[in-house]
Amino acid sequence: MRRLGEFVARCRERGIAVTPQRLAVIRALLASENHPSTDEICAAVRRRHPHVSLATVHRILEQFCEVGEARKVTLLHDVARYDGNVEPHHHVLCVRCRRVHDIEMPEVDKLLEGKTNLGQFALLRCSLEIEALCERCQLAEKRMHAQRSHHINPRPAE
Amino acid sequence: MRRLGEFVARCRERGIAVTPQRLAVIRALLASENHPSTDEICAAVRRRHPHVSLATVHRILEQFCEVGEARKVTLLHDVARYDGNVEPHHHVLCVRCRRVHDIEMPEVDKLLEGKTNLGQFALLRCSLEIEALCERCQLAEKRMHAQRSHHINPRPAE
DNA sequence: TTACCTGCAAAGTATTTGCGCGTTC
DNA sequence: GAACGCGCAAATACTTTGCAGGTAA
Numbered sequence: 001m002r003r004l005g006e007f008v009a010r011c012r013e014r015g016i017a018v019t020p021q022r023l024a025v026i027r028a029l030l031a032s033e034n035h036p037s038t039d040e041i042c043a044a045v046r047r048r049h050p051h052v053s054l055a056t057v058h059r060i061l062e063q064f065c066e067v068g069e070a071r072k073v074t075l076l077h078d079v080a081r082y083d084g085n086v087e088p089h090h091h092v093l094c095v096r097c098r099r100v101h102d103i104e105m106p107e108v109d110k111l112l113e114g115k116t117n118l119g120q121f122a123l124l125r126c127s128l129e130i131e132a133l134c135e136r137c138q139l140a141e142k143r144m145h146a147q148r149s150h151h152i153n154p155r156p157a158e
Numbered sequence: 159m160r161r162l163g164e165f166v167a168r169c170r171e172r173g174i175a176v177t178p179q180r181l182a183v184i185r186a187l188l189a190s191e192n193h194p195s196t197d198e199i200c201a202a203v204r205r206r207h208p209h210v211s212l213a214t215v216h217r218i219l220e221q222f223c224e225v226g227e228a229r230k231v232t233l234l235h236d237v238a239r240y241d242g243n244v245e246p247h248h249h250v251l252c253v254r255c256r257r258v259h260d261i262e263m264p265e266v267d268k269l270l271e272g273k274t275n276l277g278q279f280a281l282l283r284c285s286l287e288i289e290a291l292c293e294r295c296q297l298a299e300k301r302m303h304a305q306r307s308h309h310i311n312p313r314p315a316e
Numbered sequence: 317t318t319a320c321c322t323g324c325a326a327a328g329t330a331t332t333t334g335c336g337c338g339t340t341c
Numbered sequence: 342g343a344a345c346g347c348g349c350a351a352a353t354a355c356t357t358t359g360c361a362g363g364t365a366a
């Protein structure tokens with residue numbers, strides 16, 4: 001995982017101390033596929049460093065976002081989640097189980113490519129947030145509906 | 159504002175009682191241009207109905223989202239904000255002052271038009287979230303930088 | 317050595333819930 | 342009249358902050 005070495009170099013450049021906590025957080029972030037929440041990252045970090053505090057993980061993640069080592073993912077406000085992938089990409093969110101999946105959509109990136117502003121706004125970055133139902137949740141929904149219409153549920157009529 | 163009449167009809171259909179609180183909330187939502195937070199909507203509602211509780215406003219807004227009368231706007235997690243415009247559209251967010259602006263981008267909608275699924279996900283809706291700096295904040299940032307490089311600030315050197 | 321960083325605990329903010337009364341249909 | 346909705350207050354959840362001691366450079 002090359003990004004770790006680069007991470008250390010970038011910290012040095014910026015005068016950010018390379019502490020075991022920061023290393024553990026960036027490691028957890030890069031290892032995760034699932035846009036983890038602060039809690040989840042904290043749990044992962046604690047597997048090796050049981051003493052690390054949740055407040056520190058919060059602080060570190062926010063700092064990483066500021067300096068571009070991570071990105072806060074938009075999830076329609078359940079809790080904050082973070083993404084170690086800072087390349088342009090987009091998200092598919094299951095509205096039922098809240099799992100998130102990265103996708104690439106160069107067509108979308110192209111629409112804004114080269115543009116530096118939009119009306120009075122100076123563009124920074126963008127991501128397409130797609131709300132959807134994952135396969136598992138589609139099945140679950142079907143099952144619920146089947147139950148209802150076949151009157152198998154405990155309270156059949158009103 | 160035609161949507162109010164339709165709103166009442168839809169509530170009746172769904173067995174949702176048409177209460178003064180719900181009417182006041184939908185009114186505030188439709189009148190607002192700014193993707194208001196729960197607090198802001200509550201404040202607007204209280205101008206006429208001072209007794210309405212914040213908890214009720216929360217409950218009503220979440221319910222409106224469930225039944226499609228409103229949409230929760232993605233704002234990289236400051237607080238929840240709501241949008242009475244449920245037509246497909248996209249958002250430009252100023253990352254500094256957090257103001258949000260609706261934009262139409264039919265090109266983006268077209269990319270997913272006709273598709274009902276994406277891999278294993280069943281598509282519901284999507285919005286492009288664009289992070290940017292608004293005009294006012296661009297000026298503010300420039301001013302800050304100017305100050306720094308001209309050594310006008312109170313602590314010129316380190 | 318010095319400035320920065322961290323753990324802890326407490327505070328702050330946003331949202332949700334239980335319950336009895338009131339209102340809509 | 343019955344079911345649903347509401348206000349209040351308390352509970353919960355998440356995040357931020359102050360401070361004293363510890364650590365990286």
